[in-house]
Amino acid sequence: MAKECDVVEIGVLVYPGAQLAAVLGLTDLFAVASRLRHDLGALERPILRVTHWSEGESGQLAVSYDSHPGSSHAPRVMIIPPSLTQAPAPELLDRYCQDLRQWHGSGVLLVSVCVGVFFIAASGLLDGRAATTHWNFAQSLAERFPKIKVEANLPLLDDGDIITSACLMAWTDLGLKLIERHLGETLAAETARFLAVERITENQRPGSVFTPRLDHGDEAVLKVQHWLQSSGARDVNLAAMAECAGLESRTFLRRFRNATGLKPTEYCQQVRVGRACRMLEFTNRSIDQIAWGVGYQDPGAFRKVFFKVTGVAPSDYRRQMASSAG
Template identity: 50%
Template structure:
């Protein structure tokens, strides 16, 4: 029998009173995806996702208590905070888990949450100034506890590159399939959804790929700049400023940034801006000119040309095809 090829590790955080159904459901979902990937794979080692479970030990350390493929050092590319079984006002603060998440994020791990798991991510401080989603019933509590976070419960999944938040208590299926699509491809994601008799995540049925930044390259100085660009929407991306944040001479910064990310800083910033513009076109009725200004383009004509180059569609056509608000208006009409 061919030894499976581990493509990545996903860590699941078992914090106090979290929803174990999500922990075990995600564990099963990733295993099923791996089995289906093996059926679709060509000759060679079939790809699998390594799944690990993490708890807080008596001494406060976060330790692994389950490993689907033991024997290797841990290096999770994604970690997930599942829903809670108690209301947010009864959720205890978890500084140890928050510190663990922050440390992993600094090393390139993508942080994920489902439902009230966003409260655990909120304690890291990494969501400040960003958009995040949680259960609609928790929106006011979340906004009060973390006033610096832009709460958007109208969206099921908010993928901000290095941090992904999912909304409802059963949105772990949306998040799980989103990660399967990222790691094993759309064919395996769709096969997994069909096998489990669940709908694919709406954002992953779209015809155009979304920007997924490289975060696990190991260059900590460049990673800090990536986090800065993601958190600020790349509105400020002057090379001198970015090089200064990385503590490098400009030529060295440009070389290392491209080596780590595969893109020049300007192109990287454009990808982030275009991702924000696409979300605005999908989820709001704001005029294209306003969206262009909001994501950092003063010239709407230049924005339209760039948007078409990145997506293959003009902003108006993109909104007609994928805009949720436009679809609702059409139905009402």
């Protein structure tokens, strides 16, 4: 159980042209959740510390707002909000690439809303991966960053260590998703009810509910996690993962399980099933094609793993998602 002193710092990147309604709205959203945490007596849950990061006089990023001032900063989440203007210019994107890479490399969850994805894309962290954005900017994102697989039909794409969303106002649901992740389902539901916000529940979301642990502090394991997320955990084995971590196999196994709570094989299964869930919901590919697409040569083995992770067969999952969408 979390202690009263546990703190989760959620940063918001306030860049020139950022939508202030999203910046301030997210700040208010987390403030409401924090007050409800206190009012409901859920003090065993972490404290949400909200910080705004913007360029100072020196040109370096600095904290311009802190809901709990007085200590050093170590954000676990960094949100890149949307903009009311066009897609950000290259010279603006370049100013934040190094900071985003450093945050991601230290285990910070990167979250973008609408055109905020362009900032993550410019850092190279989405190369070879899928991402979503507002339909009006999908073509521009694909043209400017051809190494990214743009999924314009997805409202939200949770890829473990990076979350991208399509809608301009998706910051409300993303904020509630983060509250659920750190404070629990009850406080997320109470926050949505207090603000009269319609909430998208997990069984309506695309993808898997897998939430990898990224804030464990083991840099060698984190490097492997980022590699697995970016590759879809395809064509990997223990030896390759240990080599990526720079560790002997037995040492890697022990440290990976201690850091993530899962065996490497279980972690890979979660990543692959998450990709399969998106394909089942948003494509017409056959289950066999999806199995091959996420790295299973034997569709029968894929079906067994899928049922083990989700509790339903792939065909049933597709029907359930089609029914909830209708």
